[in-house]
Amino acid sequence: MTETMLYDALAARDWTAIALPAELVATEGDITWIVGPLDDGRWFATDDAELDPDRVTFFASRLAAIAFQWEGWLDVYPNYDDNQRTERFGWLADPDWMTAAEVAEQYHLTPGAVRVAIFRGQAHHAGVWKRSAQLWLIRACEAERLWGRR
Numbered sequence: 001m002t003e004t005m006l007y008d009a010l011a012a013r014d015w016t017a018i019a020l021p022a023e024l025v026a027t028e029g030d031i032t033w034i035v036g037p038l039d040d041g042r043w044f045a046t047d048d049a050e051l052d053p054d055r056v057t058f059f060a061s062r063l064a065a066i067a068f069q070w071e072g073w074l075d076v077y078p079n080y081d082d083n084q085r086t087e088r089f090g091w092l093a094d095p096d097w098m099t100a101a102e103v104a105e106q107y108h109l110t111p112g113a114v115r116v117a118i119f120r121g122q123a124h125h126a127g128v129w130k131r132s133a134q135l136w137l138i139r140a141c142e143a144e145r146l147w148g149r150r
Contacts, residue, residue: 002039006056013051023062025069025093033073035065035093045069061105066093 001021009017022036022044033047038058043065046056059065073080073091080091 001036003042003058006038006044007053010051010053010056015048015051018046018051019048023093025066026073026091027088028076029088033069035062035069037062069093 001017006018009015018036019032019034022034024032025035026033028047031047031049033045035043035045037043041060043059043062044056045059045065045068049055057065057068059068070091070093082091084090
């Protein structure tokens, strides 16, 4: 989806076209909070409370878009506890999730080194948890030291 396509879908009030390529991050009754990729590599964050271009914010990464939504969620629900989640209410994305590419970018490592670190750590997914990023980064740095930059 391009930025123009996103704005066209907003003008047409076509939530399906907007949400189809996006990730659901929270649900609040009849309101859905999402983040989605654009063709140019940026990400957008919005919700369907009002389909208005002023309610769309753009970011350089998925992580930044999710963090923006998480901050908004905490503004509305400062004492939110995951035990409050129901089918129609709750935060669905982990704001601390980072992909291997995002870890590599943030900590100035090569993506290959992070992939090696994840593989050697026997992870079964394409990303790492930010909370345990220190362990992964130690392994990534060891991989770069032992095998060179990949």
